[in-house]
Structures are given as structure tokens and as C-alpha cells.
Amino acid sequence: MNVHTLSVLVENRSGVLSRVAGMFSRRGFNIESLAVGTCEVPEMSRITITVHGDDTRIEQVKKQLNKLIDVIKVSDITYHEHVRRELALIKVVANPGSTRAEVMQIADTFRAQIIDVGSKTLILQVVGPPEKIDALEKLLRQYGVKELVRTGTIAVLRGSKTTAGE
Amino acid sequence: MKTGAKILIEGLLRQGVTTIFGYPGGVVLPIYDELYDSPLRHILVRHEQAAAHAADGYARASGKTGVCLATSGPGACNLVTGIATAFMDSIPMVALTGQVPTALLGNDAFQESDITGITMPVTKHSYLVKRTEDIDTVLGEAFHIAGTGRQGPVLIDLPKDVVTNEAPDPVPQKEISLRGYNPTFKGHPRQIEKALSMIAEAERPVIYAGGGVIASDASPELIRFAEMTGIPVTTTLMGIGAIPCDHPLNLGMLGMHGTRYANYAITECDLLITIGARFDDRVTGRVQSFAPNARIIHIDIDPAEIGKSKMVDLPIVGDSRHVLTCMLDRLTGTTDRSLWNEKINHWKVEYPMACPDDGVLRPQLVIKTLSDLLDGEGIIVSEVGQNQMWTAQQFCFKHPRTWITSGGLGTMGYGLPAAMGAHFARPDPPVFDIAGDGSIQMNIQEFGTIVQYDIPVKVVILNNMYLGMVRQWQELFYDRRYSYTELPSVDFVGIAAAYGIDGMRVDSADQVKEALSAAIDTEGPFVLDFRVEREENVFPMVPAGAAINEMIGGEKK
Ligand SMILES: Cc1ncc(C[n+]2csc(CCOP(=O)(O)OP(=O)(O)O)c2C)c(N)n1
Numbered sequence: 001m002n003v004h005t006l007s008v009l010v011e012n013r014s015g016v017l018s019r020v021a022g023m024f025s026r027r028g029f030n031i032e033s034l035a036v037g038t039c040e041v042p043e044m045s046r047i048t049i050t051v052h053g054d055d056t057r058i059e060q061v062k063k064q065l066n067k068l069i070d071v072i073k074v075s076d077i078t079y080h081e082h083v084r085r086e087l088a089l090i091k092v093v094a095n096p097g098s099t100r101a102e103v104m105q106i107a108d109t110f111r112a113q114i115i116d117v118g119s120k121t122l123i124l125q126v127v128g129p130p131e132k133i134d135a136l137e138k139l140l141r142q143y144g145v146k147e148l149v150r151t152g153t154i155a156v157l158r159g160s161k162t163t164a165g166e
Numbered sequence: 167m168k169t170g171a172k173i174l175i176e177g178l179l180r181q182g183v184t185t186i187f188g189y190p191g192g193v194v195l196p197i198y199d200e201l202y203d204s205p206l207r208h209i210l211v212r213h214e215q216a217a218a219h220a221a222d223g224y225a226r227a228s229g230k231t232g233v234c235l236a237t238s239g240p241g242a243c244n245l246v247t248g249i250a251t252a253f254m255d256s257i258p259m260v261a262l263t264g265q266v267p268t269a270l271l272g273n274d275a276f277q278e279s280d281i282t283g284i285t286m287p288v289t290k291h292s293y294l295v296k297r298t299e300d301i302d303t304v305l306g307e308a309f310h311i312a313g314t315g316r317q318g319p320v321l322i323d324l325p326k327d328v329v330t331n332e333a334p335d336p337v338p339q340k341e342i343s344l345r346g347y348n349p350t351f352k353g354h355p356r357q358i359e360k361a362l363s364m365i366a367e368a369e370r371p372v373i374y375a376g377g378g379v380i381a382s383d384a385s386p387e388l389i390r391f392a393e394m395t396g397i398p399v400t401t402t403l404m405g406i407g408a409i410p411c412d413h414p415l416n417l418g419m420l421g422m423h424g425t426r427y428a429n430y431a432i433t434e435c436d437l438l439i440t441i442g443a444r445f446d447d448r449v450t451g452r453v454q455s456f457a458p459n460a461r462i463i464h465i466d467i468d469p470a471e472i473g474k475s476k477m478v479d480l481p482i483v484g485d486s487r488h489v490l491t492c493m494l495d496r497l498t499g500t501t502d503r504s505l506w507n508e509k510i511n512h513w514k515v516e517y518p519m520a521c522p523d524d525g526v527l528r529p530q531l532v533i534k535t536l537s538d539l540l541d542g543e544g545i546i547v548s549e550v551g552q553n554q555m556w557t558a559q560q561f562c563f564k565h566p567r568t569w570i571t572s573g574g575l576g577t578m579g580y581g582l583p584a585a586m587g588a589h590f591a592r593p594d595p596p597v598f599d600i601a602g603d604g605s606i607q608m609n610i611q612e613f614g615t616i617v618q619y620d621i622p623v624k625v626v627i628l629n630n631m632y633l634g635m636v637r638q639w640q641e642l643f644y645d646r647r648y649s650y651t652e653l654p655s656v657d658f659v660g661i662a663a664a665y666g667i668d669g670m671r672v673d674s675a676d677q678v679k680e681a682l683s684a685a686i687d688t689e690g691p692f693v694l695d696f697r698v699e700r701e702e703n704v705f706p707m708v709p710a711g712a713a714i715n716e717m718i719g720g721e722k723k
């Protein structure tokens with residue numbers, strides 16, 4: 001069992017996301033995370049999918065993705081040098097005079113930014129590989145995480161190579 | 167400028183479509199108005215499900231893409247089973263549906279249903295057309311997608327305003343190219359080379375051929391390849407007809423209700439050459455025990471089928487016909503396989519797929535007699551259940567595209583409408599629908615269509631007054647507890663008569679030949695109600711979860 005990172009170029013058309021998501025659920029593939037947005041080519045989008053599975057299963061995922069007409073290219077970048085990033089917004093209980101200072105210190109260690117200061121809470125914005133966000137989340141749990149929002153992982157190959165192939 | 171409806175109908179004609187199957191309704195009125203004086207022939211069915219099955223039967227009999235048309239909401243929803251049936255068997259089809267006007271989309275408007283959403287898992291692709299000027303392009307793409315690569319159904323949803331509005335005359339399309347769709351047609355030469363050396367080394371090879379061979383019209387190449395290499399061929403339910411039943415190298419069907427000799431050959435072979443087949447569970451039984459001693463070559467147009475259910479040693483992605491042609495070109499000399507073929511012939515003699523002949527009106531006898539009378543000519547369509555399996559076992563098919571059945575989905579009610587479609591694709595050969603008493607009642611309303619267009623389909627009902635295949639499982643695995651599988655007697659001849667179709671009821675074995683001859687000699691449609699032995703079972707049978715050589719029934723005499 002491995003976590004694979006797939007970078008998928010698709011037509012920027014309505015319905016594409018539901019085709020991709022529908023294929024995953026229909027065939028019982030578990031999506032760990034999925035992030036979609038426009039990309040360097042105007043009429044295309046890029047979807048980054050992280051998915052769990054052994055090699056045969058991942059092979060099936062890739063082939064089934066490729067079968068979708070609106071999918072232009074599937075790149076498994078797991079074994080290529082790449083950078084992965086995710087952004088999270090975490091609303092954590094941090095009462096002044098009580099735990100606020102500690103929370104701010106943790107934020108500092110993780111290079112998380114404090115983007116909102118409430119009377120009883122702070123909102124932290126953190127960017128990094130998903131493991132880093134997991135670690136921060138775990139630490140903050142003891143103070144009380146009121147809300148947590150994650151974007152899903154996005155990834156890009158290092159160097160001048162691109163998943164579009166040029 | 168032209169209306170969307172006109173662009174659509176002209177586009178269909180330009181695609182070479184001559185016949186479509188459909189049912190009208192509110193939002194498709196503009197399309198129907200255009201059909202009114204169009205050279206495009208429209209067949210009015212009695213239920214949209216039948217329109218989809220008829221388009222499917224048309225496609226299977228001809229190799230061309232079948233077309234069906236339905237209105238929005240209930241009409242479109244009624245197509246779903248037919249689309250799913252075509253999808254499971256990789257049949258090229260374009261389904262056209264009306265949709266509420268674009269301004270009302272998503273508003274729960276009258277007769278609105280999200281048909282592209284509903285059919286997403288059972289279509290190869292689908293379109294919701296939002297602009298009149300896109301109709302022609304979409305149509306071209308849809309036919310391209312449906313008919314190439316691994317074929318399948320494509321749905322085009324057409325909102326009412328899109329077909330009513332006008333757009334400039336479409337400029338004839340050039341070659342269609344879709345950047346997300348480039349099916350591999352040619353097999354890789356190096357893989358083909360490797361396959362040939364594996365074949366040369368093999369002592370006990372078997373070819374396992376499926377619907378892909380029929381879809382790519384590779385039957386002549388398959389037969390030549392088998393003959394040149396001396397390799398016996400077993401076919402799946404979908405591959406029947408790829409090699410004549412009476413060919414010395416033919417092993418018949420394999421799998422759950424396959425011949426003992428095919429299943430034994432698979433179990434003992436040292437090389438399995440899979441062509442256009444997909445290791446379906448009804449074929450493999452317990453998949454770990456399928457071809458346990460063999461290296462496996464898998465030729466398929468769909469890369470996703472490689473390694474999906476069974477790991478293979480050598481994949482070749484490409485069109486069956488193209489790959490077989492390449493292999494034939496490179497064949498040098500043959501290997502002596504007489505020992506292996508002798509062993510197989512021994513099994514054939516020892517465990518024949520026999521037809522009981524004991525004076526009792528048994529369903530197998532009906533099929534066997536029909537087979538003898540037609541001598542392999544004619545198109546045989548089936549419903550689903552025991553009737554389907556007995557036909558697959560007993561009818562001697564001699565040509566591809568003469569056996570039309572719902573394999574992957576196993577759709578009861580498929581046969582009668584598919585037979586109608588097959589007739590419009592190929593009007594000359596006689597078309598028979600082999601039916602069960604349960605299945606025929608799932609689309610029996612199509613008697614109306616048959617009469618209206620004088621479609622000479624002969625319906626052979628193997629009437630056991632049971633949902634026989636389910637009853638068989640209850641008998642064997644549920645202690646004979648026949649829970650909701652008994653059907654009361656129905657006067658099928660009377661129903662046929664009410665529609666204006668001739669028919670005959672048959673109660674004894676000695677009437678079988680005469681009755682079938684009467685049907686063959688009738689010019690128009692005919693319905694035969696055979697009151698067969700009620701608790702006859704389909705044997706041999708591989709119980710669920712068993713290995714395919716662990717069969718019950720059809721033992722040594
Ligand atoms: C639409 C549909 N519903 C249910 C089934 C499950 N099923 C498979 S075979 C069968 C019995 C078919 O009965 P009949 O048409 O009389 O054929 P027989 O097996 O008796 O020859 C049933 C209910 C099915 N295949 N399709």
C-alpha cells in the first residue's frame with residue numbers, strides 16, 4: 001500500500017469533476033485528497049489526486065482515468081522529484097491569558113500565519129506538505145480546534161519538466 | 167441558417183444513419199416535426215427501453231452504430247436499462263434525448279431529469295448540448311467515440327431551445343481529433359513477436375475469444391490463425407459465432423454453463439491466448455483457479471482490461487483483427503499439437519454437450535431442432551435465463567453477428583426489441599427471439615411495433631411457467647424453496663392474436679419440428695408457445711465460487 005500523487009490534465013468543461021469523482025466511487029477507489037483548478041493552458045484544468053493502493057490498484061485507477069474522454073493526460077508523479085503543498089485554515093481556541101501564547105508559539109514554529117484574532121479564538125493559516133498540516137493539527141487538538149479547512153494537496157514536478165509534457 | 171432539429175437530422179443522415187428507434191414527447195416535438203418528411207426512417211416502439219435495445223440489436227447485427235431517441239424525463243429514464251446493456255457489452259450506440267429548455271435547466275421543470283448525470287456510469291461519454299451551433303460537432307464526436315476503440319453508448323442531451331433555435335449551416339467536419347481520446351489500434355510489434363515465440367513454445371495452448379473478436383470483425387483471421395497453429399478455440403457467450411460451432415478446433419463456450427471440454431482445456435492448458443475477452447466472473451469461476459498452469463497472453467483494445475481481474479504475462483493492447491493479422495503475417499511453420507488435440511477430442515467424446523432425446527418436450531430439443539432446420543443461417547436473439555444458456559449450448563452458430571444476447575448486464579426483456587433492431591439491420595435472414603415466459607413479458611408490448619411495421623420476427627417461448635434460471639438456483643442451493651419464481655400460465659398465442667400476430671401452442675415433443683417449420687415458412691411475425699418440461703436445468707454448471715473444472719451435470723455417460 002502506497003500513497004500515490006496523480007496530476008491529471010482535463011478539459012475545463014462542466015461535468016468533468018463529477019465524471020472523475022464518480023469513476024472513483026463507482027470502482028471503489030478511495031480518494032485521499034483532490035484539488036482542482038485552472039492551469040497554464042486556458043481551456044484545461046489540472047486535478048491533483050492523492051490515492052491509496054497497491055501497484056495493481058493504482059494502475060487500474062490510472063487506466064480508468066485515461067478512459068474518460070475529458071481526461072487529457074494522467075501523470076503519476078509519485079516516483080519523480082516533486083513538491084507537494086496544501087493550505088489549511090485552522091480556527092483554534094486560544095483564550096488571552098490562558099493558552100493564547102502557547103498557540104502563537106506553536107504557530108510560529110510551524111511558520112503558520114495568524115490571519116484572524118478573535119476574543120476567544122485564533123485562525124491559523126498554514127502551508128506545507130500534508131504531513132506537516134497533520135502534525136500541526138494534532139498539536140492544536142489539545143487546545144480545541146473549532147474548525148478546520150484544508151484545500152487538498154497540489155503538487156508540481158521539480159525543475160523545468162511539466163506534467164503537460166512539454 | 168437552420169434549426170437545430172434540421173441540423174441534427176441532416177447530421178444523422180450524413181453519418182450514414184438510415185433507421186432510428188424512438189418515442190416522442192413534448193421537448194422532442196421539433197425533432198419529430200423534422201422527421202415527418204425526412205428520408206430518415208423512424209421506428210415507433212412502444213416503450214423507450216425497446217428503442218434502446220432495438221438500436222443495440224441493430225448495431226450487433228450490422229456492426230454500425232445504432233441510434234435511439236426519447237423525450238426528456240420519463241422517456242430518457244426509460245432508456246437507461248438499454249444504455250447500460252449496450253455499455254456492458256461494448257455496443258456502439260448514440261442515444262438522443264430531449265431536455266427542458268436551457269433556461270429551465272436545474273429548476274425541476276416539468277419532465278426534467280438529469281439524464282447525463284443518471285447515465286454517467288453507463289455511457290462511454292455524454293454531452294449536454296447548450297448551443298445550436300454545437301450540434302453538428304457533438305454529433306460527429308459522438309459517432310466517433312461510440313464506434314471506435316472499445317465501442318460503447320454515447321448520450322446526447324438536447325434542450326428544447328437548442329433544437330428550436332437556428333444556427334448557420336454547419337461546415338462539413340474534417341477528421342475528428344479529440345486530445346483526450348486516442349485509442350490504440352495497432353498492437354505493439356515487439357509484443358506480437360513475443361507472443362509468437364510463446365505460442366511456438368507452448369505444448370497445450372488454448373485461444374479464449376470474446377466479444378472483441380466479433381466487434382472487430384476478426385472472425386476470419388481468428389479461424390485462420392487457429393488452423394495454422396492448430397490451437398483449439400473456446401468462446402465466451404459474447405464470442406459465440408466467431409468460429410463455426412462444427413469447426414474441429416471449436417470447443418464451444420467456456421465458463422459457468424460452458425462445455426466440460428472447454429473448461430478442462432482451460433484448466434490444463436500451458437498457454438492461454440485471450441483475445442477480446444475480459445475474464446468475467448461468469449467465465450473464470452474462482453479466478454485463482456482459472457488457467458492455473460498457463461502463461462497468459464491478453465489481446466484487448468482497452469488497456470484497462472489488462473490486469474483488471476487476472477494478472478497476465480504478455481499484454482497486447484490493440485484491435486483484435488489488427489493484431490491477429492500481424493501475427494498471421496509473421497507465422498512461420500506450425501507446431502505439432504496432435505497430442506493435445508487428441509486429448510481434447512477424447513474429452514469431447516466423453517463429455518458431449520448432448521441434447522436429451524427421450525420423447526419429452528424439453529427446451530433443449532426445441533433449440534436443437536431449430537438449429538437443424540436453419541442450419542446455422544438466420545439471426546438468433548435471446549432473452550435472459552435458462553432460455554439463453556440452452557440456446558448458447560445447443561444452437562450451432564456458423565457466422566459472427568448471428569447470435570445476439572445481453573451478456574454483461576443479462577437484461578430480461580432485451581430479446582424481442584433487439585430482434586426488431588436486428589431485422590432492420592439485416593432484413594434478409596430470418597430473425598428468431600428465443601424467449602422465456604418471464605422475459606417475454608418484460609417487453610411484450612413490442613408485439614405492437616412488430617405488427618405496425620410487419621417485422622417478421624419469430625418468437626420462440628420456452629414456457630416453463632417459472633423464472634427458470636432463478637428457480638434452478640433455488641432448487642440447487644436453496645433447498646427447493648421456490649420463493650416467488652413460479653409464474654401462472656399465460657395464453658401467449660391469445661396475446662399474439664389480440665395484436666394480430668399468428669401463433670401456435672406446442673405441448674408435445676413430436677410437434678416441435680412441424681411447429682418450427684410453420685414459423686419459418688410464415689412470412690410475417692409468428693409466436694410459438696412451447697410448454698416445456700418445467701423443472702429442466704441447465705447443465706453443466708459451475709457453482710458460484712468453484713473452479714471451472716468443478717462442474718455439476720453433464721458427467722460421463
Ligand atoms: C430485468 C431483469 N430482472 C431480473 C433478472 C434476474 N433473472 C435472471 S434469469 C431470470 C429468470 C428468467 O425467466 P424466464 O424469462 O422465464 O427464463 P427461463 O430462465 O425460465 O428460461 C431472472 C428473474 C434479470 N436477469 N433481468
Ligand SMILES: [Mg+2]
Binds near residue numbers: 603604628630632634
Ligand atoms: Mg421461464
